[in-house]
Amino acid sequence: MKFQRSSVVTQLHGAIKRLKQDLKSLHSFALELSKDFQRQSKTCLYQVLAAVQGIQLQNEAMQMFQIKAFDLEQSLQEVTERYEKEKQKRKALHNSLIELRGNIRVHCRIRPLLPFDDASGLSQGRQRNFSEKVAYAADDETVLVKCSRPGHASVNKTFQFERVYNDLESQDAVFADVAPLLTSLLDGYNVCIMAYGQTGSGKTYTMLGPQLEGNLAFAIEEESELGIIPRATQEVFRLISEKPPGSYCVEVSVVEVYNNEIFDLLAKDSCGKVFGIKRDVVTTREGKSDVPLLTHETVENASEFLHLVKKGLLLRVTHPTLVHAHSSRSHLVVTLTITTVVFGDNFGTLCEDEQISQRLNKEASFTFPQKMRDNKSTSSSRASSPVQLEATEKMKQVKTRLQLVDLAGSECVGMSGVTGAALRETSFINRSLSALADVLGAIAEQRAHVPYRNSKLTHLLQDSVGGDAKLLVMLCISPGQKYLTESMQSLGFGTRARQVQRGQVKKKISQCRVKENKT
Template sequence: MRQSGGISLGFVSDQRVRQLERKLRTKEERIVVLETENSLLHLKLAECQGLIGRSTDEASQLYFVSEKQQNLHKSLPSLVIQELHATIQGLKQDLKNLHSFALERSRDFQHQYKNHLYQVLTAVQKIQLQNEAMQTFQTKAFDLEQSLQEVTERYEKEKRKRRVLHNSLIELRGNIRVHCRIRPLLLFDATPGHSVSHNRHKKLSEKVAYAADDETVLVKCSRPGHASINKLFQFERVYSATESQDAVFADVAPLLTSLLDGYNVCIMAYGQTGSGKTHTMFGPLSGDNFIFSTEDGPELGIIPRATEEVFRLISEKPPGSLWVEVSVVEVYNNEIFDLLAKDSYGTVFGIKREVVTTKEGKSDVPFLTYETVENAAEFLQLVNKGLQLRVKHPTLVHAHSSRSHLIVTLTIAMTVLGDSIGTLWADEESSQKLSKVLSCTFPQQLREDKTTFSSRASSPAHSEPTEKPKHIKTKLQLVDLAGSECVGMSGVTGAALRETSFINRSLSALSDVLGAISEQRSHIPYRNSKLTHLLQDSIGGDAKLLVMLCVSPCQKYLAESLQSLGFGTRARQVQRGQVKKRNPLVSSKSK
């Protein structure tokens, strides 16, 4: 501020000096003009005096005139010069005063200039020091970022190793893998009920379930008049509300390779009504149809993605060495219905079936419809037809609430040589050998009689007796369970109330089975429900089972969320022993 004030005063002084100098020059020019006029008058006077001798009259006249002019000329320049002289003296005095003032202002300006220059130099030095410090901090920050990145990469690497080892331990123990997905807040979460006040509903719609990290669920439990309690639940994987369908399937995909390695695989979605099970398993819903188009690729669920992945893996194997079948059933009111069965006119409708236990102790559904498919599109088309028959009923919690448990089974039948499935595709030579054996066998023949296989080799190199072919079936079960629900919250009555009762009883039976297995009881109550009887091979048998818990984050669903998380915790404690590969079944009719 002082610098700008000093510069402004000096500028005004310079302007005033220039103005006075201009006035001085103007006056001096005026003096020069007047002196020139005076000289001209003297010249005219001399001319007049030279003409006096011409005539007396003219001389007298001229004398009179010249006398008059002379007096006039003598008096006029004298007055003007005096005025000009006085003006010039005044201007000189003003100029002298201004010069003194300008010198004083200049000295003051120089003094202020030096002060401000010193301040600027000091500020520049400080800025340079700060820049050097900033560069030092930036260097340190860059080094810290590099170190953090290295540590993060090491952490992620170690975490992946730990997860692989953990999964291996789970597989050796036969434990059930449990993943948990917390859905985002939805529109119906913010819609108050008829008997709920706005403030009360606002509290009920608050978010209380969070993904603390990718393996931990944090639930804030609070009651009126009591302190809030945080409960933690540990699972193999936890998905936050912002994680996509891609992230969910990325952890599911490794299980699918086990199908072609001879393992059964089951993926089960569990949770309350409206918690996102069907969206996780299928994807977007349009009316009563599920959309399986490539345009909705990012939103596709586990079932369409798993189907695409299975057929991709199959395409890498020798052609004609295996085929795929699909069945779709629902468990509704503790009854099993075949959703791919057709009447005599070819119309698809649900037919009641029964589940039995075979001599080998496996569960089976006689006369269940199996459709052979060649690609993922055919598979999904059949699944969509079955979904048209699935029972749905709107409730206060969910407008498209599923009232039945849906089980989609993809069966892979393969023919192998050797004592175990591990010899299949072991190397290029064995692959070529299998291709030659299967070259004379048609897939249709294999479908018509899956217990008969003829080994035909026309090459001289294979004229000696070949190994007996064996038939192996592995299955992928994709289960979308009906949601558990509170009758008071869902507001169901009549037939829907009866459906809810059967749903809750079947889910309770499922929980009882898991508890019995984890406690290693001598009797496992599989037959207490058609659902547990149907899933017996997956829950306590030889399948790699993944339970996908779906949880709502709202306060008003806190009790149901805790029940689901408790179910997942019990499922993690189940130890079934090491899950084994499917043993090759030698056909008795093979030659």
């Protein structure tokens, strides 16, 4: 029994001894852990401090960069503003130079790719090739065309014009560059705006606006899509509304040149029904082109004008082709003739509105000549008085014209697929456009003879193309590879047109004195 207790005590002593050793080992390990933690804490603290310092340095650097970026941004803004001012000055000087030389302004509009641009009847690979876009607006004055042939490297060609519109620019943007010409119209200058390009390139859309089933949609909901012709008329009447009441009379005529014949689209039969009557163009003693017996309708607002134009368009010849479902087969010429009454002593300035208004109010009411009195735009004649007769003796009238021309499109017969009568129409269209190019070439080369009479179109437009009108040619371009040849031809035409120098465009001067009203 005593031996057993001694053995247990010995075991307990051994266990206590081992526990003490383990405790000592644990204590040593804890000390090592503590020292290691302190070392790592110091290291981490140093790293955190270094990181904070780095962040502070980066923040300072970022602030410096922000300051530099702000300075650069301000400098860029200043340079951009100066560039825009210089660009506007350059454009103004360029336009002045064009006006002094009598050059023709040329704008170019590139339409978007459309579903019918895909070549039908070809393999899928060829379709992708032909519908590829090759004509671009490099900037607002440059057209870039990628010219490529099988087995040859692609060559880029550029063409410079007064203005280039890309495929995203709206009708508003196009008209914004046209509107200043209309102010010139009321300042005493003749103006002509002409759309040129191959069939399906967007000429009629640019000049008139969208078409529904071949008829113009001058609906209010389509106002943002209206083309140059309706917008120009609205602007003309807006400008007239700011002038002295009764000092302007506006007449409109609508003709088409079809198969080298001129047709009056506002002529009426004995029952008052509008139908096209063949007219002829002659050269007057003064060397001006004129169409005898042409119908001129007086209009008092843009709505009346659009109504008449729409009537005329219903008679315009169209024919579907493989390129365009409503291809125009004739050249359309819409003319606004504005007769302005001014007093003799103010005639040199023509647009002295305040003086005219004062004279109208102080001296007397006036009446237009017999032709203008017969129109609905003139009021009933008043009894003449000595003051009125004296006033009318001092009055003169000036006629200025705004010609708005939607040319028929040039065609490649193989592409359009026309036959029979449509093929004959194509022949006349291409020949008249070729005659127009010949006229421009003759004027540019200052030849002694300009072949205006080679075509009824050029004879009709003689005064605008080679005369004293401010002429704007709106080139319309199809961007696809399929139309590359025709697009290059149109761009070449525009380039030649820019080279024409006709001498300084002049204001219209007195044509006749307003006669006394003896009624």
